[in-house]
Every structure is written in C-alpha cells, then in structure tokens.
Amino acid sequence: MNRQQLGLASSMPGEGLIFGADYNPEQWPKASWPTDVALMKEAGINLVTVGVFSWAQLEPEEGQWNFAWLDEVLDLLHAGGIRVSLATPTASPPPWLGKLYPQTLPTDASGHTLWYGSRNQFNPSSPKYRAAAATITAKIAERYAQHPALAMWHVGNELGQISFDDESACAFREWLMGKYVTLERLNDAWGTTFWSQQYSTWEEILPPRSAPYIGNPGQELDFKRFTSDQLVSLFQAERDIITRYDTTHPITTNMMGFFSGLDYNSLARETDFVANDWYTDPGDPQSWQLGALTHDLCRGLSGGKPWLLMESATSAVNWRGHNVAKEPGALQVDALSAVARGADGVCFFQFRQSSFGAERFHSAVVPLAGSKSRVFREAAALGAYMAQLGALAGTPSQTRIAILFDWSSWWAAESAARPSEKLQVMEQLLAYYRPLLRHGLSVEVVHPDTDLDRFDLVLLPNLFLLGKPAATALKRYVSNGGHMVVGPFSAVANEEAKLATGRFPGALAEVLGVSGEEWLPLDKPVPLVFTSPSTGTQLQDIHASIWSEDLELHGPNTRTLAYFGAGRLAGKPAITANPWGAGEAWYVGADLPAEALETLVMSAVAAAGIQVPVPLGLPDDIEAVERGDQLFLLNHGPTLSSVELPGTFGTSTTITLPPYGAKVLSQKKNRVYS
Amino acid sequence: MNRQQLGLASSMPGEGLIFGADYNPEQWPKASWPTDVALMKEAGINLVTVGVFSWAQLEPEEGQWNFAWLDEVLDLLHAGGIRVSLATPTASPPPWLGKLYPQTLPTDASGHTLWYGSRNQFNPSSPKYRAAAATITAKIAERYAQHPALAMWHVGNELGQISFDDESACAFREWLMGKYVTLERLNDAWGTTFWSQQYSTWEEILPPRSAPYIGNPGQELDFKRFTSDQLVSLFQAERDIITRYDTTHPITTNMMGFFSGLDYNSLARETDFVANDWYTDPGDPQSWQLGALTHDLCRGLSGGKPWLLMESATSAVNWRGHNVAKEPGALQVDALSAVARGADGVCFFQFRQSSFGAERFHSAVVPLAGSKSRVFREAAALGAYMAQLGALAGTPSQTRIAILFDWSSWWAAESAARPSEKLQVMEQLLAYYRPLLRHGLSVEVVHPDTDLDRFDLVLLPNLFLLGKPAATALKRYVSNGGHMVVGPFSAVANEEAKLATGRFPGALAEVLGVSGEEWLPLDKPVPLVFTSPSTGTQLQDIHASIWSEDLELHGPNTRTLAYFGAGRLAGKPAITANPWGAGEAWYVGADLPAEALETLVMSAVAAAGIQVPVPLGLPDDIEAVERGDQLFLLNHGPTLSSVELPGTFGTSTTITLPPYGAKVLSQKKNRVYS
C-alpha cells in the first residue's frame, strides 16, 4: 500500500510504443526457443509476457522449485533485446493445490465444486490459496527483480473468479462487518424486513446461494462488491510482495473491458498503469464500436493517461461458437484503433499458436502454419509501423466529453425482478456513444465520482444507481456551466440499491426540471414527435420500442424537445431540456432509435460549444480519432470508403480508405478540437 | 379437523364487499403508520392483510418474541376502522431457522439445497420446520384471537414448496404406506416390473430424484400428490392450532389459480372460504381470458359460493421479464371481472410500494411516487365504487355449465414421454372455455367427482386421467339427460396413470359411441370438413394442427359431425355426437381451431337448452357476466367497442364501452339465464 504510485508516462516500460505478445516457451522444446526470439525480432516485437501459466512448471510439487528453465528463457530474451513483462502465475494453480487443499477450489451458487483441469480454479477467499499465491509471488519477485530483461510485472491474469463456499461466506461476513459495523445497519441497508430476512447473528449471513425465488437485491449487490474487492485485494497482495523486492518496475494486471465481475475503477487505482484485453469479433460488423468504447473506458480508468492493450488476437479466437478470422488488414486496423485511443502499445495473445490445450485453435503471431503465412507477415508489418509511430508514446488523451459508468450501478440495474430485462445497461451505453463515434468525437468513460470540471458534456445513459454526493456534484457541475444528458431509468436508486421515494429521477429531478411517477415498459412501439433543434425538421418514423416514462415538466424554463405521439402518454414529454444555472440538462424518458439519439446528443454537443471534427458524420465502418498531432482514419469494413474532412484537417479534404485500410495523417498545429 | 365448516356467506368478514391490500408496516418507520391508515381510508380500504412476512420481526431469535409493534399496528388499524386479515408468517422462516436447522431447507431433485435469502425456503416434510411453524402460529393465535380488529386468518402464503431430501423421502414412504398398505400394491400401482424397478423394502423408496433417463410415471404422480397433501396438511395444522384459540373468524389461505404444485380441490375443502391471487399480464391482450377462467375455477372450488381475490396488482408486477403496466382503467376492469365472477372482495399486493427487497418494482396502492398519482387515484375510485356494489356481497354463482378439471389428471397428462408435448392441458382448457366466454356464458371449473346434476352441460377438454367412479357418474349423468363434450386424449388412464387397454377412450367409449386405436400426433396440419349444425354451412379452411386420432363409430346412432379431409384419416370421424339415454355426448378426436370449437361447443349449449346471453358473440376484448341482478360489461382492450345485447337486457340494446371501460347494468327481474 505504501508503494509509490508512479506516473504512467514514466512507468510504461521502454521507449516508443510497445509491440508484444504472450510467450509461453514451456509449451515448446528448448531447441526452438532461439528461433522464437529470432522471429520476435523479425516481427518487431519488443516486449513479451512470460510466465502467466507457469505455476506448475515452477513449483511442480508443493515447495519444490524449478526456475532453471525460466532463467534460461529470460536470459535468451535479454540477449535478443526483447524486454519481459513477467507474470505471477497465480491465475491457474497446479492440480496438486486442488488435490491437497480442496478448499482452494471455488464453488458455484448451487454448491458445485469447480475442479482443476481448466484454469481459474481458485477461491479468492481461500487463505490457503492466498498463502500459496503469496509464496510463489515472493519467490519470483526475489529471483527476477534485478533481471535485466525485466520491464514490468503482470499480476495474475484476467482476475475474475467467484465462489459461494463457506470460506467465502466467512470473508463476506468480515467484509460486511467492516462496512456496516453493526448488524442493525446491515439489516437496514439490505431491507431485511422484506420477506422476513432479518439476520439475528452475523453467522447466519451467506453469499446469495441458490434459493427458491428472487434474491435480496442488497445482498446480491454487496456480494458483487465484496467479490470485486476480494479480487482487487488479490492484486494488492501480490503487488505489495513484489514491491518488497522491486520499487522500480511498474506493476499492473490485464483487465477485460466491460467485464461485469470486477469494478475496474477500484482495480485501476491500484495499478501503475491500465492494461486491458480486447478481442474484436470479426463475425460482428459492429464489434469495433464496442472496441472503441472499451478503449475509451481504458482512458477513463487511467485518468486520460496512456494505457496498454495487453491482449488481442491476430486473427480468429477459439472461444466463440463460430470463430470468424480477421480479414486481411483488420489486424492492423484493430491495433491502430487502440493506439489512436490512447494505447501506448499493442500485444497479442499469443506469440506461437499451441498445438494442444484448450486454446489450440486461437490465432497467434506465429500460426501453426509457421512464419511464412499471411498472419505473420501482417503482424510483422504492423510491428514495423508501430516503430514509426513511436513518437506518440506518452501522449495523453484530451477529450471534453465524459460518459458516466459505474460497476455498482450496472450490477444494481440488472438485478432480477426489475421493470424490464429488455432495457440493458450496455446497450444504452453503446447507443449514447455511437453518435459521438460517428462524428469523430472521443470520450472518456468515467466513474460518477470523477471530477467533471475538465469536461464540457457528460452523458448518463441508464445510470441506475446514483449516490447523493455524485448527484450533488452533478447539480453543481451543470450550475457551473456544464452540460448533462440523462438517459432513461437513471438515478433510480441510492448506493444501497434502495429506490428513491417520491417522483423520479429523485436526486436529479430538480436540475432536470422534469419528474415522473411511473416507468412504463412498452408492449409495442410508440411514435415519437421530435423536431430537430438544429434543422427545424421533424424526424420521420421514429419510435420508442421498449421503454417509456410518464413525465411532467416542473421547471419554469423546462422545454419539451420530443413528445409521445400516441398511446397513453400521447402529448407527454419524452425528451426535455432544462437550463440550470450556467449550464443545461437534458432528460430522456424513453429508449430512443439511433436517429433520435444522434439528434439529441449532437444538440447537446453543440450547446456545450464542442467543435465537431466530422460534422456530416462518418460513413459506416469508418473510425476517425485524433491523438496528439496524428489523425487516425480506420476502415473496419469490407468496402472502399471515402471520408470528407473539413479543410482544417490538412490540404486533402477527401480521404479514400481501402477495405480494412488505415491512414494516419499528421495534422497542422491548429487542431480542430482539443 | 373438528372445526365447524362455516358457510361462506356468514364467514366472509365484514359487510358489503371487501376492498383491501397487503400491509407490511414493518418495512416503514412507525411514524408513517398513521398516514398509512389515513390513506387506506381515503382509498376506501376496509381490510388489510398483516403479518405475512413478519416471522423474523416477531421471533428475531429462536424463542424470543417481539409482538409490541404488531400490537400497535393492529390497534392503530382498529382505531382507523380497518379490519385485519391476520397472517401466520410461516411462508418465510427467518435465517436463524435455516442456520440452526439446515434440515428445514428444501432440496431440489438434483440434491441442491435452496437457501434462505429469498422466501419459501422451507421443507414441507421437515418436523423441525413444522414444529417452529406451529409454535409461532399458536403464539399469534393466542395473542390476537380476541383482537377487535381481527376479521379473518390468512395461513401462510401461496403454499407451494417441494423437496426431495431424506426427510421428504421418509414422509413420502409414510404417505405411501397409508395409501398402499403393502409393498406389493405399491409395486403393482407403479408398474415396477417395467425396467426392473421393483422395490423389496419400503426403505428403498425415494422421491423421483435426478435419474439417468425417463422416470416412473406412477412414482412421479404419487410424489406430486404427496407433496400436495403435505402442503394441505401444513394448512390444516395451522388452522387447527388457530381453532384452539378462535372458533369465530374464518380461516383461509391464498391460492394461485392454475398453480400446478398443489391440488386446490383438496385445499379448498379445508378452508372456510376460497381466496385466490390473480395477476393479469398487461403485456398479453388475452390474459384477461385466463383471468376469467381462473375466477371460474374459484367458483368451482367454492361450490358456487363467493370467494375473495386476495392478491392482485394495481399496475405492473416485477417478476415477469418485461413488466408492462396496466393501462388507465384496467385496474378497475380487472377488479370488476373478479367481482362479476363471484368475488366478494378485491385486494391488492401491496398497500405501499417497497423501496427495497425483491419486489420493490411491484406496483401498489400507494406507489413510490406517493398518493398524488394516477394509480392511487384509480384505486381510490375503485374503492368508492366497490362500496356502491356492496349489495352484491353473498350473491352466489348460478351457472349451468361445468368444465371438469383435475390436478392429478393435469400432472399425469403432462408427464414425460407422452405422445406429444404440444398437446397442453391448459391450452385445451382455455380453447374449450373461450366460446363460452365469447357468448357471455359463465362456468364453474370443477373436479370430476363433483355432483353434476346442477349442470346441463359438462366439458372435458383433455381430461387424461379418469377414475372408474367418475366415468360411471358421467355415463349416468348423460343417460339422465346431461350433455357432455369430451376433448381429445381424455379418459386415457386410470387413477394410477395406467393406460386403459383396448380401444380408447376406454371408460367413456360406450357413452360416446366411438372409439379409437391409435393417437396420431400430426407433423403438418390436416383439413377438417365440418358443416355447422346450426347454419348448415361448411366451415372454411379449418385444420387440425398437432393432434388427430384414428376413430371408428360403433354406436347405433352415433353421427359424424366433422371428418378429416385428407391424409391417412381422410373421411374418418374427427368430431362425433351420440345420443345416450336422455342426453347426448360429443367426442373430439383432434385439436380444433377456434372457429370449429365455437361451432361445436355452441351446438352443445343449444342442445342442452341453455339460453345464450350474447348469441352473436362479443367483440374481442369484451367480457359480459351476470351476477345476481347486475350485468357487468367490461372492456379489456384499448379501443372503444359496442356490444349488441338482446332486448331482455333492459331498454338499451347497444352499449358502448370506452377503452378499458366498465358498465354495470341493473337488470330486470326476467333474467336471461340463471
């Protein structure tokens, strides 16, 4: 905990951009290792992650250690000029741990043990697992802290495990005692007067195991928070051990974007820089949009500083039902999207494709077919290009728009027995993000508690749970001249997932100038009447499809921007705007189609005085992002496409991109936005 | 058991109609209780159910009692003139019970424990659970039997739990010993010579737990019967304890309509009056039809006497995937449908919407938004109207048509490995009910063992299981002038779910004058040729879709009303009619489309001499029901609709109903039917 939090720019390993891969030499005969290093250099790789799944190789039996092979690997890499991201191998304990200490195995909500034979079979609350992980972490840190190949530490892998067993119950109780101190407060927070759930002793409290009917939302939310905290504490424990031996190299772990099992806002704070895994789905033409949003989440998690794309695929993955491969060019385009959005490096899982194991059909830098292959050629070309882009390293993000996102809110919003399972947090998030993406506007996805002063516009799409401090800050933010767009079913509950009484959205009703009395999930689409504030023309044939709210204006200056055109709410407001202090606040009481959302969001952008890089919008499949002085134009689709750019983007105003093609333009000093 | 079964008219609490709600004051601060009582009065509420989920409040630790708050609540309600339906809180034991006595927790068929943290986590066969439930029931009965607010007792809540654990196995064996006396008889009844399932000792017998393949249908049927009997005996046990302290107030429990887990014919016999929960699905335009059928089941369960709608929703519920709210007006229309079909009262779950717990998104009389809301206004308007209709209280049902329905038959009909899973008992039940509904004819849904003499027409839609006594009674019924319509796949099995040998439908083949040798589920629709007996014209474009039977006439006067128009059965009978003694019996060897069923059922209605209130049929969404001298006309749909009524219905022959509108007409003495 007393480790000095290093600034990212200084802590990212190496100079220039990182280009790397996971390297698992234990899967291959020693004789092939020199070839691997040679191929790394050929591909332009300057960093490899080693040891992620090496526990059984390093400690084949309890307390028996075998580091010789890893010494050799690190020496070899160092000799070849390849720097090392050294992992603690704690994501996959060896079979002997589960055999000797079954309590280290996780248990699901129905009581089934999850066995070894795959990976991740650890119980985050098991003291024995934690002790074994601490031991091997210390051994590795001690041995390699001074190794010249070492560039950074990679703790565990994609932290994310949950267990409902008795040891987890114990740890959960301790966590709850820390949070609530008295049982009375816990009973109050969880609302245990409902359904006779009141606890009379701490010992009665359990994880939310299988039950006959709907669970307690407070208990479920706290168990998710607890599990997240347990995972963060696994990271902290290993980080602190490493710090005992090494205060020089940065320490991080690889996140998984919008992974629901861990609150990355908590985890990011503990890391020296943010590292993330992202796998575009080549079978889904819109997958790159979620990728862009995920990269913008990374920016938000790192406070605008550069981050690292720790894992990605050169071509197909193996874990989807139908694994489409990347089209030629897509490898480069996917990587550049991350760089454009603040990544100081791009790494692949993995360097050499396995011929066995659960991921043998996962693509790699060196595929089964060898280095004389399209995939290797494209990876090497990208490596060369990354070297050219090296000057970008360290360039921070400069965005004026934030989307508020909170894991607790996500968990609470999607608890069982809510008004509608059709209203999905991630879908709303993407829907509010797409208009910005289509106009070349970048975003940081940040926690509601973030200081919002550096943003001119904040969006809250379906931010279900909103604490009082955050609500107060938002009011002040708008009052001080900020602009805020609030999506449906937001500010519904407080930190304990208790619903605000009175009209919704309780804590934000005043600043929005509007409030409602009933959420009305729709059984059929309802027309919306929405006249575009910018063009003055009415949008044609637009509907709310799944969600509406029964709203009434109450602010003296609140305006109705759109209203329902039929049904029980005919004539009632669907979208409102309210000037408040020096700023303005919009509320949306419906799910909106893309066209309506674009009109609304771009109105707010205009009101916030944010200049729009691509006023007419980008063609489908095209991404445009600025980083520093570079403008990245990326074609994520299979057709040749032309982009019209304002004159400020250099001399050429029409840029043509081949299918899966990329252009990176160096811009004049007069930046279009910053 | 020695409790005097009170007649319902005298035992229903209060005078006039009941208008009420579940009231859970333990969820709210004491300071708000007086406001609650004031709002109850404002809404016209005269009865509230208290204490359903109060076990943990009343007995926070084993043997520690806290009744002060409930004393206060009851006194407050009494002072406000609100009568109380007092619940035993045994549906949801406190966590300490499950913690101290894990054997009280239920176990599913695969051996998973279902834990506390929700509700209903009790094992109906656990002696410890039963003892704990008995203790708190006695405490409550002793304390409140004389309380002036007390109007009735509400035992448990929606009884329905199942467990496959060892204690349940013990209790199952005892139940089986009582039923079969010898193991030989059990082996014979279950047909254990099949697949080498013969039991050599009682101890071998288990609930039908997870097994490698299809289970034994006899065992499965008996386990459902046993579970149902266990739940009934939970009711009996609490009722008998209450009776020790109170022989004045009626005792009941809330059923759930066509809930498959409990034979309500058994349970209804043990209650002082029938109380039922019904939740219209506002997202399903036909949901009100199942509601009407459910209300008609309640009439049947109570032998034609009034019953109570114990739970319903003012607007949306929370437990569907997508919870559409009720349209304005629907609250009233739904309530009046129950009153029209014999309910002497309508109650809502719940009075005040929770801000926490699993049902916080369930609507209430007082929503989160407070009493200045559409929902509260509509509830209060209904309350006022219910008071106006008070004279209806006690008016019994007078119907001449019965539908035979039997939980055992339902269970047996939908056992695994049957001819077709597409033939569903509930779908057939609704299909045969809809023509009656459309013509304003009301029905009682009764058990096959019911005395049928008061009915002129009985329908058996897919009554799979039919015992010999019931079959004999049906024959006598027809012979004496009764009319009977038998749907497909009826009278297939006896009480032990053994198939009748010989041609089907074994026990009814003679009276029907037709029999078959093979059930023929269809892989594609087959045309039917059916000339309407009343109009003489042939129905156009009608088909059997999923089911046909290979039938042959054998009665001397049996007529073919419809035959198959193509396929292997081309020219063979699909619908037959057979005069038998003074009556007539119809058989249907196919699944019929709505038009064909209407033609058939209305022919039988005509043959039975039943006058039809709405000969031309009602428009979609419109319900018309008589109760006493009142004619209820209800519009369950979103469009204005006009109903043509014969002159006998007063001076006006065309009644116009607004969307979700209701009209209750006082009729002349010359009733149209009775």
Add this chain to the structure above:
Amino acid sequence: MNRQQLGLASSMPGEGLIFGADYNPEQWPKASWPTDVALMKEAGINLVTVGVFSWAQLEPEEGQWNFAWLDEVLDLLHAGGIRVSLATPTASPPPWLGKLYPQTLPTDASGHTLWYGSRNQFNPSSPKYRAAAATITAKIAERYAQHPALAMWHVGNELGQISFDDESACAFREWLMGKYVTLERLNDAWGTTFWSQQYSTWEEILPPRSAPYIGNPGQELDFKRFTSDQLVSLFQAERDIITRYDTTHPITTNMMGFFSGLDYNSLARETDFVANDWYTDPGDPQSWQLGALTHDLCRGLSGGKPWLLMESATSAVNWRGHNVAKEPGALQVDALSAVARGADGVCFFQFRQSSFGAERFHSAVVPLAGSKSRVFREAAALGAYMAQLGALAGTPSQTRIAILFDWSSWWAAESAARPSEKLQVMEQLLAYYRPLLRHGLSVEVVHPDTDLDRFDLVLLPNLFLLGKPAATALKRYVSNGGHMVVGPFSAVANEEAKLATGRFPGALAEVLGVSGEEWLPLDKPVPLVFTSPSTGTQLQDIHASIWSEDLELHGPNTRTLAYFGAGRLAGKPAITANPWGAGEAWYVGADLPAEALETLVMSAVAAAGIQVPVPLGLPDDIEAVERGDQLFLLNHGPTLSSVELPGTFGTSTTITLPPYGAKVLSQKKNRVYS
C-alpha cells in the same frame, strides 16, 4: 477372450430371416402368456428377446433368486416354437442395489448422483456393480445354457453410461497407467504445460469434472475412450462368464447406431455378430436416410457380414417431444431397408405395449388396442413376407465404396473451443453419403484402420483425427490405384488430438497436392465456381455457407475443380483433384451444398470405375438397394413415385411405387454392380 469367434453366417440363430420382438412377460399376468405365444405365431415371429429388464424379478433381494417364472416363460415359448434371445438383465439394477451400495450409482460431471427409479443407474467402474452383474449373469447362464428355446445371448441393453465419481477416477487412472506407463508421457500427451495443468502424482488425475472454463482436450478425449473401454469391458466380462457355460450360442448386445458414448468399432470386435437398434423418426422426412447410413455402419462394423436389427418401432415412439406415428406401410418399408442393407432379421421393441412405466406410449406389435388393429395386421403381413425372403439369410454385403468414420475422431472434432460449432461431423457424414444413396450405391462405414483394398473409393468427410499409420495406409491405397475424397477440416490432429504443425491437412497434404494455412469459418455465404467434370456446365448459384479454407496447390499435377467466386479467397481453390500413383485424391476446402457434393462425389465414383445403378438419380423419398439377387425399391414418402431403371434391372424399366410402398425384384444374374 478365449471364446472362439464364430463366423456370423453360422452363428446367427435359426434359419431364414429372423422376425422378432422384445417380450417382457413379467409385465403381464401369467394367464395371458399363452395368448401372447399364439399372437407371436400369428405374426410370424420366430425369436423374442426375454429378460432385458428382469433383474428385480430374478433377484428381488440380494442373493434371493426366483427363476420359476422365467423357466415357465421359456418352456412356453419353446413349446410354441418361438426361439429365445436371452438377455442378461444388467442394464437396470434393482433399487436394492443402489440403496445398499450407493457407490454403484453414477455421478454426473457436476457431482450429482443419478438415482434409481428410471434405468441405467449403474456406474460402469463400480467393482460392486460389476460383481453383482457377474453373479446374476453366471446364474442365468448356468441355468439356461442348455434350454432348448435358447437361440442367442443378449448382453445388457444399449450399453452407455458415464460416471465422474471417485471410483471412476480410480479406474480412469489405472486405464491411463496402462496407456501411458509414466506420468511424463501422460503430461506430454495431454499438453499439460498449457494453463499450468501438469500432474505431479497419478492421484491428482480426475475425470473432466465441472471446471471454471474450457477443459483439456486430451483429458476429455481420453475420458471418452476410457468410458467406452469400460463399457466394452462390461460386455466382455458377461460374455466370458456365459462362455463358461455355453460355447454354442452366439453372444451379442444391441448397439445404437451413431451413439456418441461408445466406440462401436471396439465393441463389434467382441461380439459374435452385430446387432443394432434403429428408430426412424416419422416426423422427419429425411430420417430414413440416416437409417440407411446407420445400416451401412452396421455392415461396416460387421465387416460386410449380415447383422441384426435388434430393436425398431412398429409405429410411434414415446421419447421424442412430438411422436408422429408411422404411416401405413412405413413399418414394412423401414424393415426392408434394413434387410436390403444386410440385416438378417428385424425385431421390434416391444411385443406387447405396456400400460404402465416410462414407455407406455411406445408402439408395439400388439398395441393397447389389441391385435385387431392396423399395427398388428401390418406387423403380421411383414412377418409373412420376411418368411418369403428367407433365402436372403446369410448373403453378405458387397460394396466397393467406404466412408471412413472413427469415434475418437468424432469426439475430438466436436470438443469445445474449436473453429466452428456449425461444422458438425454427422452433418458432413450425411452430406457425403446422400449422393451415393441417391444413385443406389451402397457403402460400408468403416474405421480408418480397416484394410481398404476391397474398396475402389473411400470418402473421409471431416475426419478430424488421423493417426500416422492410417495416413500412411491411405497414401499407399491411393498410390496403388485407390480413389479418395477428403472433406474439410480433416487430418487436423493426431491420435492425441494434438494439431499437426505446418500447413494442413498435415499427413495428407502430399497425396492431395494441396495445403492450407488458415481455416476460415464464414460469416456469410460465399459463391463457388464449379464446372461439372462430366457435363462441362457450371453449377448455378452454389455457395459455401459456413466454412472455407485458404488453400494453395503444390502438386505438379494438382487441378482446381472449383474455386471461390468472391471474398478474400476469390480465385483460390475450393475443390482440388490430384493424380497420385495409380490413383487419385480429391480435397474439399469448404462446406458444399448438395448439388456440388453430388457432382464431386459422382465424379469420383466415375473415376473409380464404379458402375452406377441409377445414373439419373432416384426421386426424393425413394431408396434402391441390391442384396444378393434381390433389388429392393422402397418408397419412404407419401406420394406415388416412379423409378426409371436401366434395362439391366429386368424387363421393366419403370417401376411405380405407391406411398410407403415396397417392391423387391429378383434380378438376372448379370448384376449391375458387385
């Protein structure tokens, strides 16, 4: 093991063709048994299987024996001239075994016990189960080996059970020790360096139980092989016991065609002749095609010798969701399809329909309706016809075409986390089989290790796993003049399911003259350009739908027969042909539509010099097969159909078949093919 393997022709019981049924007299009163025997004779039945599920009747308590009833049944059958297939009743142990010895019950991968109350509740690795099964087998063999009614032994029933419990883990370890000898070899074979799965002691090894993520493919494959071997060893154990008492009568067990749980190539070797169960699905018009393929598998399993259709249905079954009955005539047509494809007999499950138990809705020779029924009449007519066809008995199969199929390959191909779950082994198998079926060409489905010299053409549709010896043999086979068609995603892995490194299809790339570097599952259909080698015209509007491969020719004479018409592979080969030595080899790098597969396969047939019985192809629903001098023409559809036959098929060249009609033509000596 020392039992003399009898030749099938001599070991099949009786003379002429077998016509039989399962007979379970214990389900019926003794008084009805003589009627049963009379009805058997009326139906032409000459063999009944007795005792399959009689364990509880024979040993009602542990060690207590009751054979009197079975003595009587066998005497009665013998007196009536009905021969007996006597079963060991070990498929369904009595409840007492599970009660007294819970370790005999199987456990699923999540740890759930599967209880008695159904059937098959045995753990194949339980020593106690094995001992109990051995005891009753010895008792039965000793008692009935000399009974004059005895014709053959029927061991167990549809062997197929799996268990993941601790006893299975023990047995699995022993099996692995036998296979790998050292732990090092096991670790190497399973690739346990991946994900830190290395085992340090044998005791750590478990069946592939529920785990947090994707399992180890090597472990999963070996566990399937182990389970299969355990089931085979159950057969062997009972067979060897019987042999102690009887070396005269043949011993077999009933297989289930393409059942994935047991490698029938292993099992078939242990039986005296192949017996199989096949249930046409009357609700699926193409079900007969899978039936034909299954029968051709039986031919392959028996090395071309006759086999026995041990179970089939007279009409509907009960275990599908919607059980369509057989159309009139289909009973005969289905039976003759088996006879035409080498069956020396046809038996039904079961003789008399049960009125209780899990299969009471399964059709039988004598249905519930009795013998005056369509089904009985049709069965009896078939019985009479089978007697007429008696001379066919013993006639072996003579086919020149083989399809290679291997259970291990199937298991490995459909392991988790592969390129696409849409590419299914059974679908590809059927797709490559259908062109042959449509042209009256019969096939043997054989293991890749089979000596292929007697075949002129072999097909490998999606043969994922191919060992080195088999690959070598295939090369030699082609070199020596054989013809080979290899489907997509074949020869991908070796016996350990390790992927071949380098370009695919590794071991076959040389002989095919083509190789690839990336499998490319498709996200949308891609056009194929394919000019028919025989007609010279281009196939219209054909596409690969789910699968493509990035191929390159490298043989000097390799030709592209078809290429991709668009997309990333535009212009690249999709189907290739390569002359190799005296033979030729085709490769297909895509999933092909029916028309393209027909063109390809029939080209290969032509190249192999195989004369085609029906050059223009058969109409839909029509099957044409030769056996000996008989030509079977079978109409599996509901429409009258005419078949054009070449002059060589007798004088008549146009044969008309009524719906579900059959014609068996005696042919001239000059056979069209053989």
